[in-house]
Amino acid sequence: xxxxxxxxxxxxxxxxxxxxxxxxxxxxxxxxxxxxxxxxxxxxxxxxxxxxxxxxxxxxxxxxxxxxxxxxxxxxxxxxxxxxxxxxxxxxxxxxxxxxxxxxxxxxxxxxxxxxxxxxxxxxxxxxxxxxxxxxxxxxxxxxxxxxxxxxxxxxxxxxxxxxxxxxxxxxxxxxxxxxxxxxxxxxxxxxxxxxxxxxxxxx
Amino acid sequence: xxxxxxxxxxxxxxxxxxxxxxxxxxxxxxxxxxxxxxxxxxxxxxxxxxxxxxxxxxxxxxxxxxxxxxxxxxxxxxxxxxxxxxxxxxxxxxxxxxxxxxxxxxxxxxxxxxxxxxxxxxxxxxxxxxxxxxxxxxxxxxxxxxxxxxxxxxxxxxxxxxxxxxxxxxxxxxxxxxxxxxxxxxxxxxxxxxxxxxxxxxxx
Numbered sequence: 001x002x003x004x005x006x007x008x009x010x011x012x013x014x015x016x017x018x019x020x021x022x023x024x025x026x027x028x029x030x031x032x033x034x035x036x037x038x039x040x041x042x043x044x045x046x047x048x049x050x051x052x053x054x055x056x057x058x059x060x061x062x063x064x065x066x067x068x069x070x071x072x073x074x075x076x077x078x079x080x081x082x083x084x085x086x087x088x089x090x091x092x093x094x095x096x097x098x099x100x101x102x103x104x105x106x107x108x109x110x111x112x113x114x115x116x117x118x119x120x121x122x123x124x125x126x127x128x129x130x131x132x133x134x135x136x137x138x139x140x141x142x143x144x145x146x147x148x149x150x151x152x153x154x155x156x157x158x159x160x161x162x163x164x165x166x167x168x169x170x171x172x173x174x175x176x177x178x179x180x181x182x183x184x185x186x187x188x189x190x191x192x193x194x195x196x197x198x199x200x201x202x203x204x
Numbered sequence: 205x206x207x208x209x210x211x212x213x214x215x216x217x218x219x220x221x222x223x224x225x226x227x228x229x230x231x232x233x234x235x236x237x238x239x240x241x242x243x244x245x246x247x248x249x250x251x252x253x254x255x256x257x258x259x260x261x262x263x264x265x266x267x268x269x270x271x272x273x274x275x276x277x278x279x280x281x282x283x284x285x286x287x288x289x290x291x292x293x294x295x296x297x298x299x300x301x302x303x304x305x306x307x308x309x310x311x312x313x314x315x316x317x318x319x320x321x322x323x324x325x326x327x328x329x330x331x332x333x334x335x336x337x338x339x340x341x342x343x344x345x346x347x348x349x350x351x352x353x354x355x356x357x358x359x360x361x362x363x364x365x366x367x368x369x370x371x372x373x374x375x376x377x378x379x380x381x382x383x384x385x386x387x388x389x390x391x392x393x394x395x396x397x398x399x400x401x402x403x404x405x406x407x408x
Contacts, residue, residue, distance in 0.1 A: 002300055004268045004293060007255045014251040018233050029222050031294055033252065034259055041256040045249035047218040048237065051211045052245040055238055064238065066209045089208060090235055096206055
């Protein structure tokens with residue numbers, strides 16, 4: 001595409017680097033910013049700059065945080081003996097939204113993916129083992145819940161974690177897999193349906 | 205939604221102000237920026253800041269431009285006697301992409317929309333009239349092509365322009381409306397199909 005201005009072209013190229021945003025959408029966003037007052041663009045860029053410069057990660061669970069320790073790890077109402085292992089911050093947010101979980105988290109910061117060149121050493125796995133073997137006073141871990149994506153990479157990571165943790169005095173569980181609420185048996189894939197049968201639970 | 209950090213919340217709120225981007229998409233983009241190196245965010249914000257601070261509009265056609273006069277108006281190969289009137293820069297880009305048009309443009313900067321409070325005085329309509337009545341030497345306008353959206357607002361704007369221009373020594377034309385290439389007659393709406401019949405052209 002030919003752009004009427006080099007400034008537009010540069011801005012479009014930068015915006016189009018964001019995931020899920022192509023050149024056409026990027027152009028629409030950039031033209032929108034030009035139509036709006038200059039303040040709007042300043043507020044946007046200031047928020048992003050501030051974010052990137054000041055963002056911190058919790059020293060315990062590696063979740064995004066405003067302080068050295070995140071709100072969840074700091075809360076006296078959370079059960080420090082149960083640790084839910086997730087891939088990313090967005091998974092923490094999804095679980096928090098359910099309001100069903102009272103334990104704490106451990107954010108791996110990614111998932112083992114040989115294709116993308118992400119190995120175990122790129123993730124916060126050693127720190128997880130340390131939380132079990134060398135707990136802070138009052139934070140002894142009794143259960144680790146694996147809440148990883150049901151994908152090849154997720155399963156690989158879960159198996160790796162299991163191998164690392166299985167000889168430690170800690171219970172390892174995984175979130176339940178099965179037919180989602182509102183899901184129609186007819187349209188469920190075979191693996192999900194198969195697992196939901198082999199992993200059946202007592203009716204209550 | 206609960207955010208793990210005020211910085212994230214601020215950034216998400218700013219990004220979600222962009223058109224077509226909701227809170228969920230904004231969060232995904234913001235978390236992506238955090239995962240990437242700080243340079244990436246800097247390059248993005250720098251491009252947007254530079255764009256907004258330095259963007260200019262062509263003094264003749266009001267299209268976005270890097271200089272006082274845009275590349276199209278400056279080009280000796282463009283026919284200055286034919287002016288295509290469009291709503292926005294993106295329409296210029298769409299027509300330029302066809303490589304079928306050799307005239308110049310006039311960007312109104314919007315469309316008459318009483319609902320959004322946009323009246324004729326908010327658009328570059330007087331400047332269009334001036335291009336016809338007081339042309340720069342060698343830029344006498346012989347034909348004005350109205351290329352506005354086929355919507356209520358577009359038609360209103362076209363009628364307003366026609367009233368302003370009809371007594372001037374200039375031919376006023378409109379882009380052809382009809383069945384698009386690859387369009388199936390069966391699925392065309394009645395107005396389009398009706399217009400394509402009343403506005404039929406000689407087979408060539």
